[in-house]
Amino acid sequence: MRILFAGTPQVAVASLDELRRAGHEVVAVLTRTDAPVGRKRVLTPSPVAAAAADAGLEIIKANRIDEPVVARLADLKLDAAAVVAYGGLVPPSALRIPRHGWVNLHFSLLPAWRGAAPVQHALINGDDITGASTFLLEEGLDTGPVFGTLTERVLPDDTSGALLDRLSISGAVLLAQTMSALEQGRARPVPQEGEVTLAPKLSSADGRIRWSDPALAVKRRISGVTPEPGAWTMLDGQRCKLGAVILRPDVSDVAPGTVTEKDGAVLVGTGSHAVQLGGIQPAGRKPLSAAEWFRGVRGQELSFS
Structure with missing residues (x-):
């Protein structure tokens, strides 16, 4: 089959690599435009764009699938x-182009967890299994019929970054298998069944820790927003970034x-029992271990808010 790959962040690179390793013909890659990175805000290609360039693939950079992009996709004669994780909506005009449709990983x-941040919300919610x-992409938000699934146990010390890294590898294999089944006429999408939950994109505000929450909720939120958008709290009117915590019942x-x-x-008090702080990055400083930071502030009355 002639396949278009659409993706942007690092977690999508494994799927692009696996599709090619499995022998699928990736004729072009659709990704978002170069974005400023780092303190100097240097315009940098997306991880998927970089991987596609290394592989010598055609790259279509677009934050929105507009008429010129739709026209180019039509020219590719896609199967x-x-x-x-492309990061943009696929309009009906583009959905109709490939004869087998768009398959979303x-x-x-x-x-469960339809939306932009499923792994983060699963951890914040305390899911044991994700x-x-x-699934077959359609106009609704992650509503299309499902081709296949895999399960992954959530580990006690998982962050959203660590869990997503694992899922990106196993999910890449699932995607390649789905595309093979589609090519061989064996793919049979099944309508979704069960309780619908939503996972909207998280903002920086979602990373603020509410110390009046129970300790378990504090730990889950820190795990869910690490590394993005990041956990933080206020101390003496300044924002401090937080690392992982350990429950101390x-x-x-x-x-x-x-x-x-x-x-x-x-230790930091919560609405139930304390948590043990692992690391902290005070405003304008490098990340420190909690012990190293506390040595520099010992003797002061300290309270996060």
């Missing part, structure tokens, strides 16, 4: 399109947000 067990699904006499030390561990 199918594979989508992994989504990092959840649909219809996974990935391939043995310490329940620390007020929410209050920072203290016990047996060398830096």
